Amino acid sequence: MILAVDVGNSRVHLGRFDGDRLAARADVPARGSGELLGPADRDRLLPGIRRVLVASVNPPAAAWATEWLRLEGLPVEEFHGGRIPLANRTREPERVGIDRVHVRARDPSKILAHAAPPAGETGWLLMR
Numbered sequence: 001m002i003l004a005v006d007v008g009n010s011r012v013h014l015g016r017f018d019g020d021r022l023a024a025r026a027d028v029p030a031r032g033s034g035e036l037l038g039p040a041d042r043d044r045l046l047p048g049i050r051r052v053l054v055a056s057v058n059p060p061a062a063a064w065a066t067e068w069l070r071l072e073g074l075p076v077e078e079f080h081g082g083r084i085p086l087a088n089r090t091r092e093p094e095r096v097g098i099d100r101v102h103v104r105a106r107d108p109s110k111i112l113a114h115a116a117p118p119a120g121e122t123g124w125l126l127m128r
Contacts, residue, residue, distance in 0.1 A: 001048045003074070007056035007065050012036065016045045030061035036068040052076045 001023075006013040007030060014037070016024040026041040037045065052074045056062035062078065069076050 001050055003045060003049045003052045003069075005052060005054040005065060005069070007054060007058050007062045009058050009061075012061065012065055014041075014045055016049070030058055030065075032061050032064045036065050042072075046072060046074070049074055054078045 002017040004015045004017065006015075010030055012028050012030050014026045014028070015022050024044045026037060026045060028036065028041070052069050054062060054066055054069070054076055056065075056078070066076050066078060
């Protein structure tokens with residue numbers, strides 16, 4: 001099980017993946033202090049998680065979320081930008097944060113999971 005965590009400027013989106021299926025999700029404010037998840041979301045999202053992937057454009061909120069997840073005993077990997085195996089084909093790629101990348105994978109074999117979004121929401125693309 002993988003927990004994908006997208007830390008933006010105002011919200012933290014979390015998705016629990018069972019293989020390539022989005023099994024559960026939560027959306028919480030990027031508070032920067034206190035609990036990341038309440039008891040109900042913690043019980044739905046965290047049991048059985050073996051890997052946590054955190055992408056962020058908000059370093060203070062990412063540090064808070066990462067520390068909270070580590071205190072829960074979860075193995076956290078952070079991604080803040082830089083070289084990733086994705087082709088960003090937007091008009092201004094330098095203005096697209098890692099938490100909002102709309103891309104096409106250069107190497108489809110590296111895709112771990114993809115979940116199409118409900119109408120009006122963000123989708124998930126997890127890569128190796």
